Amino acid sequence: MNKNILGILGLFIFIFGFTALSNENFLSAYNLQNLVKWSSLYAIMGIGVAFVIITGGIDLSIGSVIGLVASLMALMVRSEWDPAVAVLVLIALSLGIGLIHGLLVTKMKLQPFVVTLCGLLFYRGISRWATDNQSMGYGDTETLNSLFSGKLAIGSFVLPAPFFFLVVVAVLAAIFLNRTIWGRYLLALGNNEDGARYSGIETGRLKITAYVICSFLAGLSGLLFAYELDSVQPAQTGEFYELYAIAAAVLGGCSLRGGQGTILGVIIAAAVIRLLRNSINLLGISTHLEYAIIGMVILCGVSTDEIIKRIMAKRRAAK
């Protein structure tokens, strides 16, 4: 386990312990269930964007993809689609969105920031237009229940469905990144794209794959959010979530320069961000300060990381 993960884990344990000691409600089954549920959802998004960040790119469209998927799901349910088909269609749509992002970045050579910023605006606009900007619910859908409501009770504590999705996604993502040649190629091209190409790596295809993974996981979390929230506000659902996802990836050890990142780090960082929101509530700190606190914690986290790196580099030079 590397130093970055230990650091972020330490931060998690510190906030967790502090909040638990300060407010007895924190350790209640209900609160912990919620914390696990939302942390899992954030982590799934974070893992997705981590792949793009590892290639040296960025995806700003995640929140809008979530909004789009949730909105279309509501429309499909209302039009009495078979929910299983609707889910498949929306997953395919997410994959398609990722593919388009990837092609625009690699073939058209557009900057990822620009491509996905346009995506952010475009998908949000389509969501609002398609739904006439009306909030919608999902009604009683048994198939959806069977897909997304799996729960595992441990005493009074119930592990929520998103947690199981996260476990599957995380295990697959970690294997892909650390154990397969494609994962190695992603890390290599994130460090040095030309160098990777000169070593016979098809850098274009791999970058496209990263965007596809990212949009797929955004779409998946869109379905999960839709199910958990049980309604969608086309103008708001998922708004700013890309920033939480990017924050989790960065705090979890991904470098925006590319070439670095671990799945475990992203998961813990996503949990830290959710935990902070929870703690702010329970500790009676003004919720208006929420963003300010999250911003400061992330800034301190990445600064500490940078300082440690410099000290290590100096030591190495002194040898």
Place this chain on the structure above:
Amino acid sequence: MGDTQTPLLEVAALEKQFPGVRALHDVDLTLNRGEVLAVVGENGAGKSTLMKILAGVHTPNEGTVRIDGAEVRVQSVRDAQAHGIALIHQELNLAANLDIAANVFLGIEPHTAGFIDSGQIHAKAASHLKRVGLDFPTDTLVEELTIGHQQLVEIAKALSVDARIIIMDEPTSSLSQTESERLFKVVHDLRSQGISIIYISHRLGEVMELADRVTILRDGENAGELAGEQISHNAMVKLMVGRDLSQFYQRNTTEPGSMVLETENLRTPAHPRSGLSFSVHEGEIVGIAGLVGAGRTELLETLFGVTPAVGGTLKIAGKVIHPKTPLEAIQSGIVLAPEDRKQHGLILEMSVRENASLPRLRMDQKVGAIDFGAEIVVSTEMVKKMDIKTPGLEQVVQYLSGGNQQKIVLGKWLAMKPRLLLLDEPTRGIDVGSKQEIYRLMEELAAGGVAILFVSSEMEEVLGMADRALVMHEGVITGELARDQLNEEAVMQLATGNKAAA
């Protein structure tokens, strides 16, 4: 200051350590007023480090620098400028989007409350341009100038800070013959105006033409000094290499085998109008000589699929191929050790193990899973075989010396058992010891039947290693020289586009 006995610049017992490398050891250098001093030495001899110390880019670990007899400390580029030292880098440092006057005064603009005094800038820039013989309006954008003219702008920039010492690092490496000649004239003019010049070059012909005195460096130490009549090609080479050349380059030419690479009218995107036809055989080492910008690197990149050919045919072992990516070239048995090792050859932030196995991963995989066992075997073998000096397989390659890095680049390709090995400036920036090992390796590979095509800007390397040399000039192969026809004169004639001489 008027004392003509004290040298203008006096460097004594200079030491410079980089992590893992001793770049300079006990180096002395003196420069007199109005003198052109050439500093020569092989790649990695410490010339650039020495110049960067004088220009304030690096600070020395030990040693003294005196100007006009007074010891000075040059800690930054600004310090150097204040002492009248200006360095003109090999790669020019101009802002191409700004005009000539803005570049000449970049960072030292005369201004009133932040508002640039344009009139003064243009007037002064014009007078500096005159001194370097550059006849352009001062509001011409730098990007509209040729490299040769841009270099003169750099020199004008040095004059604008009242430089008394101008250091030129390989100034002619990307200039044409006429541009070079104009530069020589400027150098002469500056000398007659009392400016001292330190001139670094690989081109010994230029050094003989320009230098009043020559200081030779080898392996980061002084190897000797020549003045006036003593300056000759042979004397310089002897001091640079420090041993008998025939021993340094050991090429046991064997009878070449069957054809490995054959091109016919192959056209690169860089020079789409010139068709290149040549061949390389099994066990043969073919050198490509020429000036920077002659299209040599572009040719290798086309063969390797980085910039696919725009016409003509390319055959490997008789079979026509059209590599459009490096992967396709690799699959046909072509590999390239690129000129820019750090940018193209290695993943600097990855370990020795990961770099060594990168091209091979695809071959050793099991349904996409990395074969970690094979990876360790391959990289361990490579470290042993190539004699790579590294603390371990997990060492990040950016902390290794240039020579060891180059051995990793070669090692990762040799594990692929290539048919055709392309080498672009294989010994640039590496120490003499590793250099010799790389030559030995080339020799071994050729003996094993690999066809080798290498590009080199070092005359000695081409003369020493090539069984045959192709010489390029502005995208065209101007001639082919067999080993018994190979000499510096013939190569230079062809490299400067003089076909008749061959």
